[in-house]
Amino acid sequence: MKGAVAIAALAATTSASPYFSKRQANEAACKRLPLVDSKALQDSIKPEALLKGAQALQDFAYAHPERNRLFGGAGHNDTVNYLVEELEALDGYYKVEKQEWHSLAQVNGTASLLINGTDYNPNVMEYSPSGNVTAPIVVVNNLGCNSSDYPSTVRGNIALISRGTCEFGLKSVLAGQAGAAGAIVYNNAAGSLNGTLGPPRPQGPYIPTVFIAGENGTALRTALTGGASLIGDLDTWSLIENRTTYNVLATSNCGALNTTLMLGAHTDSVAEGPGINDDGSGTIGILEVAKQLAKYKVNNAVRFGFWSGEEAGLLGSTYYVNNLSPAELANVRAYLNFDMIASPNYIYAIYDGDGSSFNLTGPPGSAEIEEFFEKWFAGAGQNFTATEFSGRSDYQAFIDNGIPAGGTFTGAEEIKTPEDAGKFGGTAGIATDPNYHQAGDTVDNLNRTAFELNAKAIAAAVAEYATTFDGLPPKSLQKRRVSLWEKARRRVPKKGMKGSL
Ligand SMILES: [Zn+2]
Structure with missing residues (x-):
């Protein structure tokens, strides 16, 4: 509820005087x-x-x-x-308040990624949808922060995108808009991490998106730009729930x-x-x-x-x-x-x-x-x-x-x-x-x-x-x-x- 935590708004909704007399007593x-x-x-x-x-x-x-x-x-x-x-x-x-709000929550999720039979141990991106795609992997230009970075060959295939500059969520949306069926984001440093796409965004839906270690991502990119053909088998599973939750506020x-x-x-x-x-x-x-x-x-x-x-x-x-x-x-x-x-x-x-x-x-x-x-x-x-x-x-x-x-x-x-x-x-x-x-x-x-x-x-x-x-x-x-x-x-x-x- 808008303004629920505000003292003025609270006073305006119901019994103003009991609160203020309580504050005076306090x-x-x-x-x-x-x-x-x-x-x-x-x-x-x-x-x-x-x-x-x-x-x-x-x-x-x-x-x-x-x-x-x-x-x-x-x-x-x-x-x-x-x-x-x-x-x-x-x-x-203290005046103690519970401030209620709602949002989607990623409750659970797993992912797997095999490329030409090799397991890449991916992390599922938080808020990624569930999905399964087996298709060629296509390199996305630059950092995948602009729709022009996505080649037309990405359509129906799996986009390989470097981490950097813009949010993971934007990369997933742009890959989806270019017609990609799945996305792999790789770290721009050694190792992997647990990333989030963030709650759904107005620009468009996410596609199944995973994150892999930087050393693996750069090796894949090098192989693909050298002309190799790589087939990915990408599988994501996510449990996303709409949840009610509360901030707690205590004001002296x-x-x-x-x-x-x-x-x-x-x-x-x-x-x-x-x-x-x-x-x-x-x-x-x-x-x-x-x-x-x-x-x-x-x-x-x-x-x-x-x-x-x-x-x-x-x-x-x-x-x-x-x-x-x-x-x-x-x-x-x-x-x-x-x-x-x-x-x-x-x-x-x-x-x-x-x-x-x-x-x-x-x-x-x-x-x-x-x-x-x-x-x-x-x-x-x-x-x-x-x-x-x-x-x-x-x-x-x-x-x-x-x-x-x-x-x-x-x-x-x-x-x-x-x-x-x-x-x-x-x-x-x-x-x-x-x-x-x-x-x-x-x-x-x-x-x-x-x-x-x-x-x-x-x-x-x-x-x-x-x-x-x-x-x-x-x-x-x-x-x-x-x-x-x-x-x-x-x-x-x-x-x-x-x-x-
Ligand atoms: Zn923290």
Whole structure:
């Protein structure tokens, strides 16, 4: 429902006065609490509580045959209900809402690909339709991002397309429009990955699409351009369901709503596993801070957003932001994102708000948020590094609307460099989270040191910005600065959602 999360819209639909009188009563209760204290809030974050929360999420996944927390499934619905119960148990400190939305979900899928009898071990692209085709393989020119890249000989055959520049979903649609019966996308680097076409797009339907390793794809391309004839036997099977799901929002009844601090983490996992680092860690990290914050008065309202459908393409956070009115958007003074904060082979990365590492700045104010976290890690005697605003997590919809953003991240599938192993320990040459998007993303594989430290960093940031936004550019200047930033940003090509290009 449009505007369902908005306080004004809620008041307009039914009994306005009970809500406001409740908020008034809560504000009176707030005044009797001590103002939030950074050290005390950080000290109240206990590793046992973090692990207990992570275990609860894993138990929800394993209580059902699919053993995951894919959005809208049983393990995920248990997660949502748990969050609501935990937040509502805090004596009315928060206004807790379940925001309902719907989307198609890829529940399960498999693929096989034999070429002249050799097995290429493909991954089925998420949202690929089911299908079976045996036909010649035809090379697509360039990166397959324009319809002119598709030769007429692709009709009825299997298109071989390189990864790069545009989204997998667009390649699948263009291949289909050129008449291809199936598509193979190959990596533009060594190895393979699990990619998504993203939910169906208006340009047209997808065709059966798989992904293969870069070394295999380039070898096939070389053979075909050298005149070889290759016959592929491509088989995909997908189970796609329309699902109902929920974001959970908890807004403090204390503090000014026109200067709201928002935090977010995603509550859903991929189909392959329980998703305990990704993003059980962020979910429990912000939940634990929300619980401890309930002992304190805040000057600025604090809203925790628990997003569903992140893994399917940032769906929940995008739905939330798209349904805010301009006035409600303007009330969100900053957004902090926590997606994977307990990676087994961790780095301590901070979103690159000032663009100094990746030449891609966040909205004005993001640089100051990055600096806040840098100072905090330095104060804790820790090294830190930067992570790009790559469009791979739920900050994206906030950034797109000019809201300053930041947060921390301990690594996903990226290979740890020797330099980072020197800075953070752990093992160079393997992923920062070797279990990323796999069945092994469990409680046992969390790094507890990283989990606790990052949860304390969340507490520190909440204590800071719940007290004052003086460290950010003044709100009166924000609008003008954002419009300048947006002009500069239009020159930078936009990145896609997680796993989509
Ligand atoms: Zn994630």
